[in-house]
Amino acid sequence: MKNTFLLSIISAAILFSCSPSKNTTEKGNTTSANEKTEVDSATKAIENMPTYNSNPSVHTVAFYNVENLFDTEDDPDTFDEAFTPTGKQKWTIERYQEKIKKIAKVISMIGDEDGAEIIGVCEVENEKVLKDLINDPQLKKYGYNYVHYDSPDERGIDVALLYKEPVFEVSSSKNYEAKLADNDKTRDVLLVSGKLEGEEIHFIVNHWSSRGGGEEKSRPKRMVSALVARQIVDDLEAKDPNAKILLMGDFNDEPFNESLTKGLQAVDSPDLKDKQLFNVLASLEKEGKGTYNYRGDWNMLDQMIINKGFFVANNDAKGWRYLDGNIYDKEFLKEASGKYKGNPFRMYVGTKFLGGYSDHFPIYVHLERQ
Numbered sequence: 001m002k003n004t005f006l007l008s009i010i011s012a013a014i015l016f017s018c019s020p021s022k023n024t025t026e027k028g029n030t031t032s033a034n035e036k037t038e039v040d041s042a043t044k045a046i047e048n049m050p051t052y053n054s055n056p057s058v059h060t061v062a063f064y065n066v067e068n069l070f071d072t073e074d075d076p077d078t079f080d081e082a083f084t085p086t087g088k089q090k091w092t093i094e095r096y097q098e099k100i101k102k103i104a105k106v107i108s109m110i111g112d113e114d115g116a117e118i119i120g121v122c123e124v125e126n127e128k129v130l131k132d133l134i135n136d137p138q139l140k141k142y143g144y145n146y147v148h149y150d151s152p153d154e155r156g157i158d159v160a161l162l163y164k165e166p167v168f169e170v171s172s173s174k175n176y177e178a179k180l181a182d183n184d185k186t187r188d189v190l191l192v193s194g195k196l197e198g199e200e201i202h203f204i205v206n207h208w209s210s211r212g213g214g215e216e217k218s219r220p221k222r223m224v225s226a227l228v229a230r231q232i233v234d235d236l237e238a239k240d241p242n243a244k245i246l247l248m249g250d251f252n253d254e255p256f257n258e259s260l261t262k263g264l265q266a267v268d269s270p271d272l273k274d275k276q277l278f279n280v281l282a283s284l285e286k287e288g289k290g291t292y293n294y295r296g297d298w299n300m301l302d303q304m305i306i307n308k309g310f311f312v313a314n315n316d317a318k319g320w321r322y323l324d325g326n327i328y329d330k331e332f333l334k335e336a337s338g339k340y341k342g343n344p345f346r347m348y349v350g351t352k353f354l355g356g357y358s359d360h361f362p363i364y365v366h367l368e369r370q
Contacts, residue, residue, distance in 0.1 A: 060111025062119040063248040065360035078156030104136035122207035149175035170194040178225040206249025226263025244309035255282035280304040280325035325365035
């Protein structure tokens with residue numbers, strides 16, 4: 001959504017490029033080399049200008065499991081050897097750069113043509129990949145920054161929150177360890193608090209333990225993370241009963257699993273009672289939709305969950321309210337043909353390089369300012 005100022009510049013550039021040249025050839029009004037250079041420079045300047053949502057009353061908050069966004073270097077403290085040029089994935093600098101470009105493209109488009117104002121990500125290795133991501137030309141013009149902490153995950157994958165600095169000012173952040181049994185390791189739960197266009201909102205980014213070894217066997221691990229996240233919510237609401245809290249993540253459980261319904265106390269209705277939270281995408285799961293496809297079955301592993309602070313009935317003051325939410329599953333993110341047509345178009349299947357995006361679809365909500 002470009003503003004009228006940008007449109008006037010574009011129009012001027014077009015008029016300029018169509019004007020008769022003083023240095024025309026005998027065959028007609030051919031633009032001179034100097035004029036073409038000036039037009040190209042003007043066009044490039046327009047493309048690189050900061051372009052923010054022209055409707056500041058609606059902002060997009062998103063989440064994306066970017067699937068194995070590793071750099072190409074071996075970290076001796078983690079099990080990342082596969083994602084090196086000599087590792088089994090043959091993770092070259094060219095493949096890494098292609099991955100960065102693809103993930104940047106998605107972030108720049110989620111929710112509306114200006115992309116997400118706030119986006120949580122998971123499966124990012126370190127600060128280097130985040131810096132490379134926000135400095136990609138598709139994102140750099142928006143002024144993104146990020147909050148990131150190294151987590152104890154054995155593969156070295158972390159969660160992070162990216163945000164457009166012109167619209168969100170971070171006031172505090174903290175990572176909370178989910179202490180598992182038998183000295184097992186998982187990702188931290190990340191809390192980032194700040195002001196979205198002047199109003200305080202709290203974002204909690206999650207990436208709970210996978211179902212490796214089976215759903216039932218791994219269930220207690222996800223409950224640990226659920227209780228950590230629930231305690232963060234309780235603490236925030238104890239300090240401010242009208243606090244606005246948004247949880248996002250790859251929970252590796254579905255909306256009906258106990259980690260969500262009992263651990264977080266998330267329900268599928270916005271008619272909230274007591275400590276309940278609203279699971280925005282739960283209704284889509286009931287329709288058979290999902291963000292991840294496992295052996296032909298759609299799973300709603302990625303979810304957005306909000307507290308009562310985002311509903312007018314619970315807080316009459318003006319501010320940010322929940323508007324809607326959805327899965328971002330555009331056709332370019334899907335397998336185009338074959339047995340897996342319609343599934344997320346991922347970068348690898350096993351060790352076979354496909355050159356896609358991720359094995360998960362992103363998700364998002366729109367917040368509207370009253």
